[in-house]
Amino acid sequence: MAAIDPSNRGLRLFARYAVLTLVAVIFAFPLVFMLVSSLKPDDQLLRDTASLRAFLPVGDLSLRNYYAAFDRAPVGTFILNSVFVTGVTVALSLFVCSLAGFAFVFLRWTGRDLVLSVILATLIVPFETIAIPLLLVVSKLPWIGAEGLTLGWLNTYRVQIVPFIADGLTIFLFVQYFKDLPGDLIEAARVEGASNWQIYRRIVMPLSGPILATAAILKFLVMYNQYLWPLMVVQEEGRRPVMVGLQYFFQLNRAWGEIMAYLSLITVPVLAFYLYLQRAFIASIASTGVKG
Structure with a gap:
């Protein structure tokens, strides 16, 4: 040798x-x-x-540009809004889409392949084509809150979250990943009397660290960079996200230093999320696996 x-x-x-x-x-x-x-x-x-x-x-x-940026716009409010909306949407999306992926892969029901095909077909539909119809729908939807029954979701956090909880790409990613999981492990759990919820929670999800990290990153980038939809449905300054807040710095006297300061500030949550997810991803790889 x-x-x-x-x-x-x-x-x-x-x-x-x-x-x-x-x-x-x-x-x-x-x-x-x-x-x-x-x-x-x-x-x-x-x-x-x-x-x-x-x-x-x-x-x-x-640090004059940073002070000027906070004087020109409520930067802290914009960042908190984006972090809240993005965080809630990512968490709900991972839960809902992973459940959908589990149903498509591990459950047998009539019309399963047809429904999955319809969901995948939505990937070719640009959001701009459904933005106006969706705006008309959410402007008339009822909601029961502390003030009682109200009509319309405009100028709320839910209008920025609910329409993006489930999407075809995230469901597709979970379906493809779940198909590669060992089927014998799932069948053994069924023989032992485990319910579908127990299989999902105790077997499938602990083995899904890589796809959870991938789906979370993709969803985070989409939600944190939202501009068109919040611009259409949010008119109150206190509910606007960071990308809509960027237009404050292009009005009247444009200051490039302040723009760079604002971009630096809104990049911090992205870097923090990436570093956290990187550590969580490595931990999931080190602590999970199929043992013989």
Whole structure:
């Protein structure tokens, strides 16, 4: 058996890490530019864009743009709204879509394939084509709350959450993942007398860490970047998300430093979610598996 040359192995490893580092640096450039630019006055910001100084924290640096951003718009309110709406939607979506995926894969019922085909067909329908009909529907829907029975969901959190709980892509991802789970494990649980809910909760979901992380990331990006729908259904400033709040900085006197400061602030929840999900994903891979 031929021995592996340690020098060749080390060279390949070095080349691999060099390529990965280069890719990471390229992807980090926009974040570095955004953060550095948020600390500069507008005249210096525009002047530095002609050179590599745009990526360097040099010159007149301060937090003035951040203070000005909070003075121009209720930034904290926008961020909290987006975090709340996105978090609730992601949690409900993972629960509902995983239940749907479980029903399509592990349960037998009439019309199952037809219903799944209809759901998958919705993937080719752009949201813009149903936005107006959906707006007409939610503007007349009843709701029972603390103030009693009311009509219309406009200017509420539920109008930003409920229409996006279930979607064809997330259901499809769960269906494809559940199909690859060991069928013998499910059948053994049925023989032992486990109910469908017990199989879902104690067997299927503990093995679904990778798909939960994937679906959560995709849903998070969609919801956090929502602009068109909140712009249509939310007129109250106190319920607006971050993307709608961005238009505050393009009205009247445009200040690029404040825009960069605002973008830096609204990027923090995205990075925090990514880091948390990365740790949760690694923990799920390390703690789950099928043992013989």
